[in-house]
Amino acid sequence: xxxxxxxxxxxxxxxxxxxxxxxxxxxxxxxxxxxxxxxxxxxxxxxxxxxxxxxxxxxxxxxxxxxxxxxxxxxxxxxxxxxxxxxxxxxxxxxxxxxxxxxxxxxxxxxxxxxxxxxxxxxxxxxxxxxxxxxxxxxxxxxxxxxxxxxxxxxxxxxxxxxxxxxxxxxxxxxxxxxxxxxxxxxxxxxxxxxxxxxxxxxxxxxxxxxxxxxxxxxxxxxxxxxxxxxxxxxxxxxxxxxxxxxxxxxxxxxxxxxxxxxxxxxxxxxxxxxxxxxxxxxxxxxxxxxxxxxxxxxxxxxxxxxxxxxxxxxxxxxxxxxxxxxxxxxxxxxxxxxxxxxxxxxxxxxxxxxxxxxxxxxxxxxxxxxxxxxxxxxxxxxxxxxxxxxxxxxxxxxxxxxxxxxxxxxxxxxxxxxxxxxxxxxxxxxxxxxxxxxxxxx
RNA sequence: GUGGCCGUAGCUCAAUUGGUUAGAGCACCGGAUUGUGAUUCCGGGGGUUGCGGGUUCAAUUCCCGUCGGUCACCCCA
Numbered sequence: 001x002x003x004x005x006x007x008x009x010x011x012x013x014x015x016x017x018x019x020x021x022x023x024x025x026x027x028x029x030x031x032x033x034x035x036x037x038x039x040x041x042x043x044x045x046x047x048x049x050x051x052x053x054x055x056x057x058x059x060x061x062x063x064x065x066x067x068x069x070x071x072x073x074x075x076x077x078x079x080x081x082x083x084x085x086x087x088x089x090x091x092x093x094x095x096x097x098x099x100x101x102x103x104x105x106x107x108x109x110x111x112x113x114x115x116x117x118x119x120x121x122x123x124x125x126x127x128x129x130x131x132x133x134x135x136x137x138x139x140x141x142x143x144x145x146x147x148x149x150x151x152x153x154x155x156x157x158x159x160x161x162x163x164x165x166x167x168x169x170x171x172x173x174x175x176x177x178x179x180x181x182x183x184x185x186x187x188x189x190x191x192x193x194x195x196x197x198x199x200x201x202x203x204x205x206x207x208x209x210x211x212x213x214x215x216x217x218x219x220x221x222x223x224x225x226x227x228x229x230x231x232x233x234x235x236x237x238x239x240x241x242x243x244x245x246x247x248x249x250x251x252x253x254x255x256x257x258x259x260x261x262x263x264x265x266x267x268x269x270x271x272x273x274x275x276x277x278x279x280x281x282x283x284x285x286x287x288x289x290x291x292x293x294x295x296x297x298x299x300x301x302x303x304x305x306x307x308x309x310x311x312x313x314x315x316x317x318x319x320x321x322x323x324x325x326x327x328x329x330x331x332x333x334x335x336x337x338x339x340x341x342x343x344x345x346x347x348x349x350x351x352x353x354x355x356x357x358x359x360x361x362x363x364x365x366x367x368x369x370x371x372x373x374x375x376x377x378x379x380x381x382x383x384x385x386x387x388x389x390x391x392x393x394x395x396x397x398x399x400x401x402x403x404x405x406x407x408x409x410x411x412x413x414x415x416x417x418x419x420x421x422x423x424x425x426x427x428x429x430x431x432x433x434x435x436x437x438x439x440x441x442x443x
Numbered sequence: 444g445u446g447g448c449c450g451u452a453g454c455u456c457a458a459u460u461g462g463u464u465a466g467a468g469c470a471c472c473g474g475a476u477u478g479u480g481a482u483u484c485c486g487g488g489g490g491u492u493g494c495g496g497g498u499u500c501a502a503u504u505c506c507c508g509u510c511g512g513u514c515a516c517c518c519c520a
Binding site: 061080108110112113114116122124289315317382383386389390397411 | 444474476477478479480481510511512513514515516518519520
């Protein structure tokens with residue numbers, strides 16, 4: 001028995017690869033509409049790239065080892081450090097704002113569970129050098145439009161959005177000591193899943209008074225800027241952030257995705273480096289974990305690369321997204337590639353002519369297949385070869401009636417039966433009238 | 444790292460309280476038939492029942508371990 005695939009890794013057979021290609025192609029197609037440019041870095045990085053910065057719970061789950069040169073290395077678990085290094089190295093020369101994206105395969109050594117493997121492909125979209133909220137709106141807009149491009153709509157997913165600055169202002173307004181904020185964040189993050197009394201207990205342990213504690217426990221109920229204004233609008237320190245969020249919302253409506261937006265103060269995002277608006281995309285039925293997450297991290301480039309530039313970005317993995325698309329029937333039409341043309345020779349058609357014909361058609365960008373045995377090309381009955389063609393999903397069969405003349409037959413259900421006769425004897429790679437074939441293929 | 448559930452053909456599953464040579468459909472391969480074809484029929488390959496040990500006259504079945512899968516916790520790209 002040959003070794004199996006490692007736990008948490010995937011083999012992509014053609015059917016699965018088609019799904020993967022569909023996802024990655026769609027990512028690229030939509031992101032390019034927003035004029036983002038693709039980049040990439042090494043899949044293997046110095047371990048130090050991930051351990052140097054603080055707040056790395058990731059380190060314990062790194063796929064790391066010593067290479068043959070004794071270097072401590074790690075398979076990249078996230079793209080941001082690489083991105084930060086690349087931007088920092090040329091920060092002066094890059095036209096701002098930088099709008100780049102990447103589709104790296106990322107690795108993580110942890111026990112797999114639903115929606116989480118040890119490897120996945122993740123779209124990373126980032127903007128560097130713009131602090132205005134319009135950049136935040138642009139970013140979320142891309143994420144939402146991508147999901148829409150997969151055929152998902154308002155009934156399938158929505159965006160939960162918060163703002164670290166707003167949240168901090170609210171906590172300050174409630175006179176919660178800054179030292180307790182991380183604990184409050186942790187509670188907010190689990191507010192939905194954790195029993196209320198457990199949350200209350202943790203908040204009390206963090207030093208919150210009764211009023212602050214009850215207010216925080218009720219944060220989930222604030223689902224709009226207006227709701228917050230009623231309660232906190234009187235405070236100028238809070239109002240400034242509410243105004244910004246309102247502007248953000250306004251931009252998103254103008255971008256056509258405002259309906260997907262939902263203010264949600266319980267969206268915290270685990271990573272400590274977020275500094276502004278943060279968001280996560282969820283399926284509407286709450287069946288899967290977050291499809292996508294991101295936000296503004298204005299201090300990270302400075303911490304990582306020594307360059308003081310505002311930045312924001314998000315990541316979207318192929319695993320959860322793929323599960324959601326499959327569950328919602330959005331992968332039905334994703335098909336494995338099949339040949340355009342299947343060539344079936346007659347007794348009088350030489351093997352060489354079959355090969356020549358295939359070559360001409362292939363020069364015309366058509367995918368061509370035929371039985372790969374000189375003997376069978378002639379011994380196998382045309383009916384059987386026709387069956388081969390159908391099994392392969394060929395769109396048309398080129399069935400020779402004599403040495404060089406062939407009948408073009410459309411297979412499949414749609415236009416099955418349509419046909420034309422062509423004389424392949426006149427075909428050369430440079431001069432070939434393939435119009436009858438191309439028209440039957442709908443080209 | 445902790446815990447629950449589950450491992451039979453490529454896939455979906457079956458196999459009497461533990462009992463003969465572990466079966467079926469689909470898929471795959473070969474053939475017959477049908478000159479417009481997704482039909483039908485015949486045949487074939489494919490399994491150390493995840494692996495190892497134990498109990499037993501006898502283990503796919505019961506027990507232990509291990510590996511793998513899955514779900515949850517932890518944590519979160």
